[in-house]
Amino acid sequence: MTVDRDIIIIGGGPAGLTAGLYTGRSMLNVLLLEKLSPGGQVLTTHWVENYPGFPGGVSGFDLMDKMKDQALEFGLAIQSGEVVSIQPGGPEQDYHRVVLTDGELTCRGLIIATGAQPRKLGLSNESAMVGKGVSYCGTCDGPFYRGMTVAAIGGGDTALEESLFLTKFVSKVFLIHRRDEFRGTKVLRDRVRRSDKIEVIWDTVVTAITGDDQVTGVALKNVKTNEASTLPVDGVFPLIGVQPISDFAKGVVNLDDGGFITTNESMETSVKGIFAAGDVRSKILRQISTAVGDGAIAAFMAEKYMEQLH
Amino acid sequence: MTVDRDIIIIGGGPAGLTAGLYTGRSMLNVLLLEKLSPGGQVLTTHWVENYPGFPGGVSGFDLMDKMKDQALEFGLAIQSGEVVSIQPGGPEQDYHRVVLTDGELTCRGLIIATGAQPRKLGLSNESAMVGKGVSYCGTCDGPFYRGMTVAAIGGGDTALEESLFLTKFVSKVFLIHRRDEFRGTKVLRDRVRRSDKIEVIWDTVVTAITGDDQVTGVALKNVKTNEASTLPVDGVFPLIGVQPISDFAKGVVNLDDGGFITTNESMETSVKGIFAAGDVRSKILRQISTAVGDGAIAAFMAEKYMEQLH
Numbered sequence: 165m166t167v168d169r170d171i172i173i174i175g176g177g178p179a180g181l182t183a184g185l186y187t188g189r190s191m192l193n194v195l196l197l198e199k200l201s202p203g204g205q206v207l208t209t210h211w212v213e214n215y216p217g218f219p220g221g222v223s224g225f226d227l228m229d230k231m232k233d234q235a236l237e238f239g240l241a242i243q244s245g246e247v248v249s250i251q252p253g254g255p256e257q258d259y260h261r262v263v264l265t266d267g268e269l270t271c272r273g274l275i276i277a278t279g280a281q282p283r284k285l286g287l288s289n290e291s292a293m294v295g296k297g298v299s300y301c302g303t304c305d306g307p308f309y310r311g312m313t314v315a316a317i318g319g320g321d322t323a324l325e326e327s328l329f330l331t332k333f334v335s336k337v338f339l340i341h342r343r344d345e346f347r348g349t350k351v352l353r354d355r356v357r358r359s360d361k362i363e364v365i366w367d368t369v370v371t372a373i374t375g376d377d378q379v380t381g382v383a384l385k386n387v388k389t390n391e392a393s394t395l396p397v398d399g400v401f402p403l404i405g406v407q408p409i410s411d412f413a414k415g416v417v418n419l420d421d422g423g424f425i426t427t428n429e430s431m432e433t434s435v436k437g438i439f440a441a442g443d444v445r446s447k448i449l450r451q452i453s454t455a456v457g458d459g460a461i462a463a464f465m466a467e468k469y470m471e472q473l474h
Numbered sequence: 475m476t477v478d479r480d481i482i483i484i485g486g487g488p489a490g491l492t493a494g495l496y497t498g499r500s501m502l503n504v505l506l507l508e509k510l511s512p513g514g515q516v517l518t519t520h521w522v523e524n525y526p527g528f529p530g531g532v533s534g535f536d537l538m539d540k541m542k543d544q545a546l547e548f549g550l551a552i553q554s555g556e557v558v559s560i561q562p563g564g565p566e567q568d569y570h571r572v573v574l575t576d577g578e579l580t581c582r583g584l585i586i587a588t589g590a591q592p593r594k595l596g597l598s599n600e601s602a603m604v605g606k607g608v609s610y611c612g613t614c615d616g617p618f619y620r621g622m623t624v625a626a627i628g629g630g631d632t633a634l635e636e637s638l639f640l641t642k643f644v645s646k647v648f649l650i651h652r653r654d655e656f657r658g659t660k661v662l663r664d665r666v667r668r669s670d671k672i673e674v675i676w677d678t679v680v681t682a683i684t685g686d687d688q689v690t691g692v693a694l695k696n697v698k699t700n701e702a703s704t705l706p707v708d709g710v711f712p713l714i715g716v717q718p719i720s721d722f723a724k725g726v727v728n729l730d731d732g733g734f735i736t737t738n739e740s741m742e743t744s745v746k747g748i749f750a751a752g753d754v755r756s757k758i759l760r761q762i763s764t765a766v767g768d769g770a771i772a773a774f775m776a777e778k779y780m781e782q783l784h
Binding site: 178181182185186189190191192213214215216217218219220222227230231233234235237307329332351355429430447448449451453454455456457458459460461464465467468471 | 496500501524541544548757761767774
């Protein structure tokens with residue numbers, strides 16, 4: 165059976181573009197599908213300090229532009245398209261069908277690099293304030309808040325860990341949690357309790373983020389007393405989890421409890437010829453550095469898979 | 475017990491420098507030990523096309539310089555020193571001892587990122603002839619052999635890739651392989667077959683390199699017929715794989731059959747608090763992209779490990 169492409173990559177963040185660069189450089193017939201424009205979550209990151217090779221840092225936009233240009237140099241085709249579902253194909257499982265909102269494509273190797281997005285608080289100006297004081301990643305953006313006061317929101321391991329990490333830089337973290345106890349592990353709860361820089365605000369939710377060009381504070385509501393209050397802060401870190409973009413792959417490849425795609429270290433999913441790379445994958449650390457590593461491996465393995473089909 | 479450093483990183487290639495960038499950015503007291511000068515094997519690579527973020531490519535030297543500068547910005551200390559052995563330390567295994575040729579250092583978390591180096595043919599004058607016609611890197615040294623005849627030795631992906639690259643410069647590549655088929659991937663095998671500048675010599679090993687001040691040829695032996703012959707060439711490129719720099723860790727952490735350090739996906743070795751990252755690790759793909767991913771994960775896990783000691 166003839167297929168449209170040797171390899172289709174779904175998602176144009178660092179993992180997808182790296183997979184595109186590698187497979188393109190290998191002279192394969194590759195298409196990268198991206199819902200919006202290539203770049204992924206990095207586009208929402210104002211300044212990237214921890215992707216190696218850029219002393220002084222680089223803007224998220226510039227970095228992704230460079231990654232895209234480099235992949236294009238090696239012949240990667242990029243097409244705008246939203247994937248609705250995927251179907252491992254054929255009686256011999258030697259091709260895959262990618263169903264788009266406006267059509268269908270077939271390929272031999274499929275690389276899923278759709279990423280994940282931070283779970284949002286759901287406040288009206290939340291997205292508009294990203295890069296202006298709202299950040300979903302303490303590890304990434306903590307150093308930009310040296311000596312400042314920030315609000316962190318959440319109660320799980322990530323919220324506790326990130327709050328503790330933030331204390332290395334900020335002068336004060338208000339850790340806002342909607343319940344009266346944390347879900348996070350004991351060792352982290354203990355450390356949060358011992359920190360003289362973290363003040364926990366229990367039973368409370370954030371109802372608004374204030375500020376125009378820059379975050380100036382948050383409006384709070386105690387869920388038990390219904391009492392409203394305000395809190396002046398320089399930064400807001402919603403740390404209530406990340407959500408993989410994997411709905412279209414549900415029931416096809418194995419997912420973990422959080423909906424992330426499970427793979428082995430070679431980026432192979434539970435279905436032969438389908439690989440996953442980057443933030444959408446079940447993994448311990450989601451960074452640009454780890455995404456490009458994943459992308460290179462997925463490309464290498466997809467190429468090996470294709471050759472073995474012949 | 476007081477230790478000299480929170481974390482010691484051995485090796486200053488992409489994996490080590492990335493681990494240094496991350497741990498330094500986390501305000502830990504980190505030292506990177508490097509035998510020569512930071513940069514690793516990348517320094518011997520003339521031009522890097524496939525590290526994402528650099529359209530048009532970047533010289534190996536420049537890229538490593540940038541990675542080093544970036545890590546220094548976050549407070550990484552770099553010290554020249556050769557590690558002789560490591561000793562997981564203390565009755566409670568809560569520190570490690572790093573023995574240098576000229577002293578000793580202790581740390582909580584240890585990250586091994588010593589990399590790998592080209593495997594040698596094992597001929598008596600081989601090392602002496604490096605720079606006089608013997609080279610382990612076609613990508614680096616190809617341009618010096620313009621219009622000349624060279625011998626490449628090997629049958630894997632690297633050997634095929636490098637031989638193809640050499641054809642841009644040389645008039646003829648004799649590709650000498652000890653078996654009757656290549657291990658390399660099909661696309662490369664096809665390209666080698668199509669090249670009118672590459673002549674494959676099957677079932678053959680190099681038994682000697684001839685020449686005094688400059689390579690003049692190689693002595694060959696057919697392993698099936700035992701027939702000996704000579705082949706006049708201007709250059710010799712042994713492309714038979716890489717050898718991890720892990721002798722100092724032998725008997726301490728588990729190694730695979732090739733001497734590479736085995737880890738899980740979190741870069742944890744068989745010894746608690748000792749991590750490995752980059753080319754020295756047992757892994758499927760050795761690239762700058764995968765080394766920086768490893769370095770970031772090793773740093774993240776070493777930091778987690780340290781916190782749990784308190």
